[in-house]
Amino acid sequence: MDWITIISTTVKAAIGVETVLYALAAIGINIHFGYTGLLNFGQAAFMGVAGYGLAVTVAVMGLPFWLGIIVGLAAAVVLAIVLGIPTLRLRADYLAIVTIAAAEIVRLIFRSVAFKDIFGGSDGQRGFSDGFYALNPFPEGTYGIGWFSFNHRLLWVLLVGWILVGISCGIVYLLMKSPWGRVLKAIREDEDAVRSLGKNVFSYKMQSLILGGVIGCLGGFVYGLAFASVQPDIFGTETTFFAYTIVILGGAARVFGPVVGSMIFWVLLVLVNGLLSGAVESGIITFMSPVQVGPVRFILVGLGLILLLVYRPQGIFGDKREIAIDAR
Amino acid sequence: MRAETTTERKAAALAAFKDLARDPGVPKPDPILVVDNVVRRFGGLTAVEVEHVEIQRGSITALIGPNGAGKTTFFNQLTGFDTADGGTWAFNGNRMTGVPAHRVARAGMVRTFQLTKALSRLTVMENMRLGAQQQRGENFWRALIPSSWRGQEDAITEQAEELLARFKLDTKREDFAGSLSGGQRKLLEMARALMVKPELVMLDEPMAGVNPALTQSLLGHVKDLREQGMTVLFVEHDMDMVRDISDWVIVMAQGAIIAEGPPDTIMSDARVIDAYLGAHHDAPLSDKELEEQLHEAEEALEAEIEEETQK
Numbered sequence A: 001m002d003w004i005t006i007i008s009t010t011v012k013a014a015i016g017v018e019t020v021l022y023a024l025a026a027i028g029i030n031i032h033f034g035y036t037g038l039l040n041f042g043q044a045a046f047m048g049v050a051g052y053g054l055a056v057t058v059a060v061m062g063l064p065f066w067l068g069i070i071v072g073l074a075a076a077v078v079l080a081i082v083l084g085i086p087t088l089r090l091r092a093d094y095l096a097i098v099t100i101a102a103a104e105i106v107r108l109i110f111r112s113v114a115f116k117d118i119f120g121g122s123d124g125q126r127g128f129s130d131g132f133y134a135l136n137p138f139p140e141g142t143y144g145i146g147w148f149s150f151n152h153r154l155l156w157v158l159l160v161g162w163i164l165v166g167i168s169c170g171i172v173y174l175l176m177k178s179p180w181g182r183v184l185k186a187i188r189e190d191e192d193a194v195r196s197l198g199k200n201v202f203s204y205k206m207q208s209l210i211l212g213g214v215i216g217c218l219g220g221f222v223y224g225l226a227f228a229s230v231q232p233d234i235f236g237t238e239t240t241f242f243a244y245t246i247v248i249l250g251g252a253a254r255v256f257g258p259v260v261g262s263m264i265f266w267v268l269l270v271l272v273n274g275l276l277s278g279a280v281e282s283g284i285i286t287f288m289s290p291v292q293v294g295p296v297r298f299i300l301v302g303l304g305l306i307l308l309l310v311y312r313p314q315g316i317f318g319d320k321r322e323i324a325i326d327a328r
Numbered sequence B: 001m002r003a004e005t006t007t008e009r010k011a012a013a014l015a016a017f018k019d020l021a022r023d024p025g026v027p028k029p030d031p032i033l034v035v036d037n038v039v040r041r042f043g044g045l046t047a048v049e050v051e052h053v054e055i056q057r058g059s060i061t062a063l064i065g066p067n068g069a070g071k072t073t074f075f076n077q078l079t080g081f082d083t084a085d086g087g088t089w090a091f092n093g094n095r096m097t098g099v100p101a102h103r104v105a106r107a108g109m110v111r112t113f114q115l116t117k118a119l120s121r122l123t124v125m126e127n128m129r130l131g132a133q134q135q136r137g138e139n140f141w142r143a144l145i146p147s148s149w150r151g152q153e154d155a156i157t158e159q160a161e162e163l164l165a166r167f168k169l170d171t172k173r174e175d176f177a178g179s180l181s182g183g184q185r186k187l188l189e190m191a192r193a194l195m196v197k198p199e200l201v202m203l204d205e206p207m208a209g210v211n212p213a214l215t216q217s218l219l220g221h222v223k224d225l226r227e228q229g230m231t232v233l234f235v236e237h238d239m240d241m242v243r244d245i246s247d248w249v250i251v252m253a254q255g256a257i258i259a260e261g262p263p264d265t266i267m268s269d270a271r272v273i274d275a276y277l278g279a280h281h282d283a284p285l286s287d288k289e290l291e292e293q294l295h296e297a298e299e300a301l302e303a304e305i306e307e308e309t310q311k
Helices: A003-015 A017-036 A041-059 A067-087 A092-110 A130-133 A152-177 A177-187 A191-196 A202-225 A237-250 A257-281 A290-311 A321-324 B006-017 B071-078 B102-109 B126-133 B150-168 B182-195 B212-227 B237-247 B270-277 B285-308
Strands: A142-145 A146-153 B031-042 B046-058 B060-065 B086-089 B109-111 B200-204 B231-235 B246-251 B256-261
Touching: A003 A017, A003 A092, A003 A146, A003 A257, A017 A041, A017 A152, A017 A177, A017 A202, A017 A237, A017 A257, A041 A067, A041 A092, A041 A202, A041 A237, A067 A092, A067 A130, A067 A202, A092 A237, A130 A152, A142 A152, A146 A152, A152 A177, A152 A202, A177 A191, A177 A202, A177 B126, A191 A202, A191 B102, A202 B109, A237 A257, A237 A290, A237 B060, A257 A290, B006 B212, B031 B071, B046 B071, B046 B200, B046 B231, B046 B246, B046 B256, B060 B071, B060 B212, B060 B237, B071 B086, B071 B200, B102 B109, B126 B150, B150 B182, B182 B200, B182 B212, B212 B231, B212 B237, B246 B270, B256 B270
Parallel strands: B060 B231, B060 B246, B109 B200, B200 B231
Antiparallel strands: A142 A146, B031 B046, B031 B086, B246 B256
């Protein structure tokens, strides 16, 4: 078995592009679900409209990079408002149904034949990230020590990505310590009580939906820029479910829960993948073909999550007392 | 006992009610809340149909009625938690028809709930702080700058601590509200409502599920609200409590108000007896019956003791 490769890919996964973009998506979900109690199952759509907003503005319309970012952010805000207006006055379950449907609608529009000229069908769009790499302060080359090294492009993406994660965590920390965050947490507990105390619940839910959507949409930018392309199927429902898994893994309603959850999630996936394929290649495991390793790692990670929920339902950072109260 | 609790405010409230007629919808000298023709239908069922009612400022008014009379539904209409099919109501002379719940609360009309709504995974202190109005830190942008709301937060905390001390919850301030007992949650809900600084407090069954030891203290707190110049309207089933603390009683049955009157005499009103209490509600068992029951109980006890000693 090639231990060096297994270890290096695993360590790199801890801070890699996937970790960053899922951390951002999960921070958004954490604001929705962890703090406000909104069941948003359409986080992938927020990432999608941002990624495609950037891609279409730059690649199709030929406008500058910064304008693309603004269009992407605006698209996420608009999506939040469009989803929120009809559903936020209703019970929580309706938001879940509508968001999961909306996310699929958004994905299907992106990959539809009718809009192939704009969104590029199932191939997606590419060639819109030059403006981002033009800002790269690192000269061409490889940075790092031994196997722990990245090329200048990846380093730039990771630096920007982790700064975004840091800023997002900072904002969440400040907000959730404030009276604003208190209203959100109170809404999670009981909307009517909050209403009876003179707070405009609808407005706060909308603010929460927009904030979480905008932070999640940063993940869409990171994906588009890191891989210099967007494809519709990247923004499918499983992306949202991974983000939920990460939030629960890290501990809901904890500032760093999504970040650490994302690191653990990707480290586990990559490590299990490396170990299994290494074992299959070197003939230690004979009952599995290399192709089967991919699905099996998800089975094993899923099993791990079930065990986590059984033995540590509050997640890594959660407070056991809170879980006990939840069983009212 | 009665004489001790009679205070100036109570006397003033009682004086206001002194010469009023006992008819439903009788005009009060200084109403804080005036309700006209409120109707709420659920399909074919008319849950509430109140022609006219006025709530006297500075009094404790009880709203009683059999189960399903529409008391809570009536509350929901007035506080904006439900949309009435028709009617108007005014609080302090301002029309409140169709005003959303949070604005009703801001106007000074704050309610509690029959099923207590403590915010379980918030601490007692956070529950209290939430009640304060016009908090600068509840604005998204200002929330990001702690220095803009810290001062106000400290003032709110101080106010909350005073209230918690009054309600004997100060030792629980950092506990999750979900870990409190049922009675303590009722106390917390009432204290939290007071953080809004309301003029009219509407309590939906404040005594439901509260153990007898806490009942007395809760009663004291309700009376205290009047002492501080607030008006109280409450729904209650416990007749002893209604007699003890209310200045005026409004009786609802099948969605309509059928009678009003002072608590001492309302129970003997024929309309109330018919609609609600049944013929024997107020008549205690006759002396003879009482003696018989006592005798039976004693015999049963003696028999039990004998059995024990024979073992």
